[in-house]
Amino acid sequence: MKNSYRFLGTGASTGIPMIGCTCPVCTSVNPKNKRLRTSGLLRWEGKEILVDAGPDLRQQALAAGLRDLDGLLITHPHYDHIAGLDELRVFFLYRQAPLPCLLSASSFAEIQARYRYLFDKPDLKANLVAQFDFQILEQPRGVTRFLGLDCRYFTFSQGNVSVTGFRFGDFAYVSDIREYPQAIFNDLQGVKTLILSALRFEPSHVHLTVDEAIGFAHRVRAEQTWLVHMGHELDHDRAEGYLPPTIRLSYDGLELEL
C-alpha cells in the first residue's frame, strides 16, 4: 500500500451547500463546489488513519469504500470534527478491539464531557457504542509514537479552542488554524505536502483567509499545499485561478499519492 491522502471532506462547518442558501456556490453544478465537512484518510506505512470524524462521516466512509481503519486523529472537539464519533462503532465490530485515537488532553476532556457513554465498557448484548483507545498528548508539541509510527504534533488555536496539528514524515495536517506560535514553522520544516485550512477571502475570527493561508504556505515552502475547510464564498474554479502554482484548492474525493 502506497502512502496517500484522500480528502473525505473539504468544506467549512456548515458543509456546502449550506442549508437554505441560494448563493452561486451553494447552487453551483460544479461537483468541486460540493463540500462535506473537512476530514481525511491518511494511508501511511501500511496504516489507515482517519483525520477527524465529522457529521458526514458515514457518507464519506461509504464513498471511500472504507473498511479497514487502524486509528483516528482528532484535531479539536468542534462539532464539525467529532460529530461522527458514534458512526465509528462499526469498526469495533470489525476489529473486535477499540480504535486507537490520538488527541490532546483538552480534546479528550471535552469528548469525555459530551460523550459520557463512550466511556462505558462495551456490552455486546446491549446497545453497542463506539470504543476508543485514547492516547492523550500531554504536551503542546513534541514527537510521539502512534500505531508504531513516528508522529510529530503541535498546537495552535481557533478562538479559545486549542487545535492539534499532526505530521507524519513529510506530510502535515493543519486545519482550523487562526493563531499560532512561530515555533510551528520549526515543526513544519521540510514538509513536502501540507494540508491547510482557509475559509474565504474576507477576514474571519476563527480561520485564515486565502491570502493569509498563502502567506503561511510560503513560509513552510512545501512542494504542494492543499487548502481545506472552505466556505461557500469560495468558488472552486475562480479561487484556483487566484492561487500560486504550489497552492491548490482540494475537493472531496481527491486522492494524493505521497
Ligand SMILES: [Zn+2]
Ligand atoms: Zn472546523
Ligand SMILES: [Zn+2]
Ligand atoms: Zn451559499
